[in-house]
Amino acid sequence: MQCPQCHSTQTAKNGQRRGRQCYKCKQCGRQFLESYRPWRYSNEVKQLCIKMYLNGMGLRGIERVTKIHHTTVMHWIREAGHRLDDAPEAEEIPEVTDLDELQTFVGSKRNKLWIWTAVNHKQAGILAWVIGDRSRETFKRLWSIVKCWQCFFYVTDGWKVYPMFIDQGDQIVSKTYMTWVEGENTRLRHYLARLHRQSLCYSKSVDMLKCSLRLLLHYLKDRTVPLPA
Structure with missing residues (x-):
């Protein structure tokens, strides 16, 4: 031998x-x-692990339950996430858009990042998002998408970046009217363990965070997940 x-x-x-x-x-x-x-592994097992991940379980928690190594599950999530668009196609163009930022971090708490989200004021579901710091350069990438909708109004908080892009007459600064977008951001924290507050789970790469968001948004809309390649 x-x-x-x-x-x-x-x-x-x-x-x-x-x-x-x-x-x-x-x-x-x-x-x-x-x-x-x-x-x-069968396709059923792969989809089950991804669904567990998209329902609040961390990678090592899935490993403890299924006995499948967490790096294998991570590989499936990356493969499936890379095949998706950032967000499902909107059914209708919003007349009023809510804009907000959700704070997280990658690697360590000193490396803070924000997930900027755009939501139809009258419907559930995140329509567009970007990841970066809290500067105008990051919001500029989201605004390049949102401005094409030509909404009547944009509901935001008082962050100084928004007036740099939104005309004064089109911006509504009010936390009271931001129920939709804050609810969607809360759902992100609820369904992804890496976004939980005071959790041992956290993102180690921006790419993995992006794949997770793509998968979650499609899962929340269709209740299905794509198969890894």
């Missing part, structure tokens, strides 16, 4: 694992099996 690592033929039997013969290389110490079975 040849060692798959150093290709030495000086190997010896080393017990059995689930009925299959194990070997150990005398040269490099590598332990290996005579043959390996091809392994592939």
